[in-house]
Amino acid sequence: MHINTYNVNWATAFNIREQNNTMAIKQAVVLAAGEGKRLRPLTYTRPKCMIQLAGKPILAHVLENLKAAGAREATIVVKYKKETIMDYFSKKDFGLKLNFVEQGEKYGTAAAFLCAEGFVTDTFFAVAGDIITEASALKRLASEHEGEVSACLKAVEDASEYGTAVLKAGRISSFEEKAKKPKSSLANCSLYAFEPSVFAKMRQVAPSKRGEYEVVDVLGGANAIEISEYWLDMGMPWQLFDANEFLLSKMQEKSGKVENSTVKGRLIMEEGAVIHDSYIEGTVYVGANSYVGPHAYIRGTTAIGENCGIGDSTTLKNSIIFDSVNAKHLTYIGDSIVGSGCNFGAATQVANFRFDALSIKAVVNDVVIDTKRKKLGAIIGDGVKTGVLSSIMPGKMVGDNCWVGAGVVVEQNVERNTHVMLRQDLQFKKRTE
Numbered sequence: 001m002h003i004n005t006y007n008v009n010w011a012t013a014f015n016i017r018e019q020n021n022t023m024a025i026k027q028a029v030v031l032a033a034g035e036g037k038r039l040r041p042l043t044y045t046r047p048k049c050m051i052q053l054a055g056k057p058i059l060a061h062v063l064e065n066l067k068a069a070g071a072r073e074a075t076i077v078v079k080y081k082k083e084t085i086m087d088y089f090s091k092k093d094f095g096l097k098l099n100f101v102e103q104g105e106k107y108g109t110a111a112a113f114l115c116a117e118g119f120v121t122d123t124f125f126a127v128a129g130d131i132i133t134e135a136s137a138l139k140r141l142a143s144e145h146e147g148e149v150s151a152c153l154k155a156v157e158d159a160s161e162y163g164t165a166v167l168k169a170g171r172i173s174s175f176e177e178k179a180k181k182p183k184s185s186l187a188n189c190s191l192y193a194f195e196p197s198v199f200a201k202m203r204q205v206a207p208s209k210r211g212e213y214e215v216v217d218v219l220g221g222a223n224a225i226e227i228s229e230y231w232l233d234m235g236m237p238w239q240l241f242d243a244n245e246f247l248l249s250k251m252q253e254k255s256g257k258v259e260n261s262t263v264k265g266r267l268i269m270e271e272g273a274v275i276h277d278s279y280i281e282g283t284v285y286v287g288a289n290s291y292v293g294p295h296a297y298i299r300g301t302t303a304i305g306e307n308c309g310i311g312d313s314t315t316l317k318n319s320i321i322f323d324s325v326n327a328k329h330l331t332y333i334g335d336s337i338v339g340s341g342c343n344f345g346a347a348t349q350v351a352n353f354r355f356d357a358l359s360i361k362a363v364v365n366d367v368v369i370d371t372k373r374k375k376l377g378a379i380i381g382d383g384v385k386t387g388v389l390s391s392i393m394p395g396k397m398v399g400d401n402c403w404v405g406a407g408v409v410v411e412q413n414v415e416r417n418t419h420v421m422l423r424q425d426l427q428f429k430k431r432t433e
Contacts, residue, residue, distance in 0.1 A: 024070030025123050025142045025193060029116040032059055032129035033079035033103040038364050039237055041381030041399040042339055044416055047080050049129035050088065052322050052340075053240060054247035054303055055270065055287050059085065059129045061247060063094045066125060069138035075099040075119040076129065077112045108212030109190075110202045117199045126215075128190035130234060132243040137191060137229040145193035149222040152191040154231050162187035162233070163216060165224065172222045186224075188216065189231050236364065237379045237397075238371050240337060244320050245301045248283050256286070261293070270306070287323065305340070317352075319377070336377030338384075339400060345388040352377035352394050362395040363413050371395065381416060 036048025043051070049059040059076075066074055074096050078085050086100055101115050113126055123145065125138060141152055151172060153165055159182040166174045166184045176182055198218055205217045232243050248268065256269030259276045266283045269275070273286040276293030284298050287306035292298060296310050300318030304310060308321060311328030320337045327333060327344040334352035352375045354360060360376040361368055378392045381400030392398065392410040399416030407422045414420055 025125050025145070026070060026072045027120055027122055028066045028071045028074040028125035028127065029113055029120065030059070030062060030066070030074055030076045030127055030129045031109060031112045031190075032076050032085055033082075033112055034130070035080040036130065038235055040365075041379065041397055041416060042237065042337065044400050045081075045339070045382045046084050047078075047082075048234075050081075050084050051130075051234075051240065052303075052305060053132070053244045053320065054251060055268075055285050055305065057088065058132065058234075058243075059089075060092070060094070061132060062127065062129050063089075063096060063098075065133065065135040065138055066127070067095050068135035069125070069142060071096060071125060073097040073099070073119075075101060075116040077101055077103050077115050079103040106213055108208070109215035110205045110217065111213040113194075113215060114199060114202050117196075120196050120199075122196065124194055124196070126192040126194045128233070131190055131231065132234070132246065133189070133191065133227075133231045134229040137189075137227045137231065140227060141191060141193050141225055144223070144225050146223050147221075148195045148198055149219060150193040150225055151219055151222045152189040152225050152227050152231075153186040154189055154227050154229075155185045156187045157185075159185045159187060161235070164188065165219070167224050170224055172219050172224055175216045175219055177216070186226065187233075188219075189227065190233065191227075192222075236369070236371070237337060238362070238373055238376055240320060241301075241318065241335070244303055245283070248285055248301055248303065251285070259293075282318075300335075318375070322382070334377045335373075335375045336380065338378075338380045339382035341383045342380060343385045345386045345390060345406065347389050348386045349391045350377045351391060354394060360395040362397070364397075378410075 032049045034048055036043040039048055050057040078100055079102055089098055099119050103112050103115050160180055163177045164182045164184045165172045165186050165188055201218045205213045208214050230246055251268050253266050254268045257274045261275050261278045263280045265281055268285045270288040272289035274291045278293040278296040281299040283301045285303040287304055289306055290304050290308040292310045295313045297315045302316050302319050304321045305323035307324045309326040309328050314327045314331040317334040319333050322340040324340050325338055325342045329346035331344045331348045333350045336350050359370055359372050359374055362371050376395050378396050380398045383401045384398050386404040387406030389406055390404045390408045396410055397413040399414055401417045402414050403419040405421040408420050
């Protein structure tokens with residue numbers, strides 16, 4: 001357990017600036033260099049911040065919140081599969097001037113922020129690029145910022161899963177990283193407001209026990225701002241469902257081409273999307289140029305990406321489907337996340353419930369984890385193809401570029417670039433009259 005403790009002299013630690021609640025923070029630094037190994041297989045082919053929720057990458061939601069909070073320029077620190085980020089955002093207009101800088105050989109959040117020093121001239125937002133929250137949290141951070149460093153904190157039920165801060169007189173006096181018995185329930189939200197002078201302190205940060213340069217080492221005496229807004233730092237794949245539900249709940253309904261179909265709930269359709277002769281129940285997002293039908297049944301909170309085909313008698317339930325996925329014939333996909341470019345053979349079944357009704361366990365980086373979910377299907381990487389009458393059992397991970405042959409029942413995780421085929425012992429005998 002890595003614990004940072006600070007001796008704070010409130011009278012001399014900071015030169016507290018005069019508060020001006022009308023002054024917006026116009027610059028931002030966004031950390032987007034990490035892979036997110038616990039979110040494999042989705043992150044084999046994209047950085048964590050580019051995982052798709054409610055029709056767009058997580059990082060896009062982060063940038064939209066920054067703009068709504070008053071930012072006009074954002075410097076994005078990239079490294080792992082940086083081209084994925086740069087290609088996507090070079091083609092989109094978020095109303096922000098975007099700069100990209102690559103993180104160097106040093107690892108950790110302080111090292112990452114230091115890479116953006118040359119782009120910062122004034123008070124700036126400093127945020128993680130994989131955090132789902134609300135713009136109002138950033139607005140409050142801007143309005144209540146004082147001193148050199150301000151940090152957002154949020155009370156959580158299980159603080160042992162997070163870095164937590166202990167406060168004294170409204171400022172951070174010590175910090176713990178995922179302590180078994182934390183002294184505080186206040187999780188570090190990775191949402192900060194910094195003065196440019198903080199870079200000098202970051203340069204003095206020593207590597208932690210895991211060899212990384214941690215931004216928490218400059219949080220001693222930071223102004224603490226407790227937020228009540230929605231906030232989620234996603235560490236496990238199944239947490240994406242909650243974030244997707246929250247984001248879709250904030251989106252306005254948007255009608256499109258709906259033909260001979262029943263819609264019970266909220267429908268959000270992008271340009272070129274079509275729903276034909278199908279049944280929609282719940283909150284459903286359909287991306288641009290995707291076709292749903294005929295006889296499809298879409299229910300729960302489900303997001304379908306761009307250029308997808310969800311067809312004849314296929315059911316999607318409470319799932320996140322990335323772009324260019326085809327599931328056109330008699331397929332069932334429940335409580336699952338499906339990467340881009342997947343194709344499901346006829347009657348593929350992705351199971352999401354145990355016979356004994358107990359919570360579903362998943363193996364993440366060779367560790368068995370209780371997901372605490374009664375319903376969980378599969379986490380499927382990009383470019384997976386399944387054969388007819390194949391099945392995937394609850395809580396299984398299928399790596400990218402896998403083939404699951406006809407009739408196969410997947411009962412364990414499948415590593416990327418693997419072909420799983422069923423060997424039959426067939427017997428042929430001549431008929432005798």
